[in-house]
Amino acid sequence: MELPESLLSIPHRRDVPFARLTTLGLGGVCKWLFEPGTEEEARLFVKTCRVNDLNYRILGGGSNLLVLSDISVPVMRLNMPVExxxxxxxxxxxxxxxxxxxxxxxxxxxxxxxxxxxxxxxxxxxxxxxxxxxxxxxxxxxxxxxxxxxxxxxxxxxxxxxxxxxxxxxxxxxxxxxxxxxxxxxxxxxxxxxxxxxxxxxxxxxSQPVGRSAGCVFKNPPDKKAGQLIESVGLKGTRIGDAKVSPIHANFLLNLGNATPLDFWELIQLVRSKVYEIHKCELELEVEVWDENIADRPLR
Ligand SMILES: Cc1cc2nc3c(=O)[nH]c(=O)nc-3n(C[C@H](O)[C@H](O)[C@H](O)COP(=O)(O)OP(=O)(O)OC[C@H]3O[C@@H](n4cnc5c(N)ncnc54)[C@H](O)[C@@H]3O)c2cc1C
CATH class of the missing domain: 3.30.465.10 (Uridine Diphospho-n-acetylenolpyruvylglucosamine Reductase; domain 3)
Known part of the structure; x- marks a missing residue:
């Protein structure tokens, strides 16, 4: 993807694996990571994307994100000196x-x-x-x-x-x-x-496991705890590849080391369908899913 010159004046890096940008430690590649060091640079980023009709995404510490594909649109992560x-x-x-x-x-x-x-x-x-x-x-x-x-x-x-x-x-x-x-x-x-x-x-x-996760994967439905629902359908400890439902807290899905985005996605689908089958309750994602291959955030 060709990007406008004014965008390239903002500090940026190319081809950074999301494994290094997210707590889950997996995902595709971030093709363009912009890291403005001032509010003015952040503003320039947004204005330039707008004028050029470019989509973009915002990244923080990556602790609530599951990235399933490479992301080719510019990603911005603020990098202002902390104050x-x-x-x-x-x-x-x-x-x-x-x-x-x-x-x-x-x-x-x-x-x-x-x-x-x-x-x-x-x-x-x-x-x-x-x-x-x-x-x-x-x-x-x-x-x-x-x-x-x-x-x-x-x-x-x-x-x-x-x-x-x-x-x-x-x-x-x-x-x-x-x-x-x-x-x-x-x-x-x-x-x-x-x-x-x-x-x-x-x-x-x-009450929570150590290891690579994105915290609670699902929101708690009204008056219910997602973790208890998942536990009640017997899924604690269930594993697909290196993605595993935590035996300690069932709303935490862990990357044991080499989980692929697909392992993770399949485990999410399994949990959702099992909970729906037994409790007729549709779990909504708390974790945000980024995917450029299929419709984004499909469960929202
Ligand atoms: C071990 C563990 C424990 C956790 N425990 C909790 C908990 O107790 N309670 C809880 O609520 N969450 C918890 N979380 C989830 C997560 O830490 C929080 O949601 C966190 O606030 C996300 O911040 P982040 O910077 O990592 O955001 P990211 O994961 O990078 O992004 C999350 C969303 O915020 C957006 N975003 C990021 N920065 C900005 C910005 N400057 N302006 C606008 N949008 C922005 C992103 O676009 C995305 O939509 C836990 C996660 C882990 C891994």
């Missing part, structure tokens, strides 16, 4: 921030309010897009303001409104790119904040 700024209500962080580093650094500053998020991998931007949540918390509850890039290349700042964030989704899904956000926090002594974080980390270690 935490004090605000009137807490701190502001940019979207490139590693989610784990953000939680740790906020605790080190003696702030409390986002301990619940400790242990969720990926980037802050991805967590905002997904409205990541755990331990009774989710990003929607904690945000003061969000700064984002629209699909037209405009930079907008807004206070989140009712309906902007839903269970594992947000208004960003409509083609907006999170640039930074400010977080509402309260002052608290560092030791007690760390203690709460460690409690959540221990709980995670006891």
């Amino acid at each position: 935490l700024r004090l605000t009137a209500k807490g701190v502001s962080a940019n979207a490139s921030y590693s989610h784990t580093a953000l939680i740790n650094n906020v605790a080190d500053m003696g702030f409390s309010g986002i301990e619940w998020a400790y242990g969720i991998p990926g980037s802050f931007g991805g967590a905002l897009r997904m409205n990541a949540g755990a331990n009774g918390g989710e990003w929607a509850q904690t945000l003061d303001q969000i700064r984002f890039l629209t699909p037209f290349g405009e930079i907008v700042e807004k206070v989140p409104e009712h309906g902007d964030f839903t269970y594992r989704s947000s208004f960003l899904a409509d083609g907006h790119i999170a640039l930074s956000a400010s977080i509402k926090l309260v002052k608290r002594d560092r030791e007690s904040v760390k203690k709460t974080m460690n409690k959540f980390q221990t709980k995670r270690r006891q």
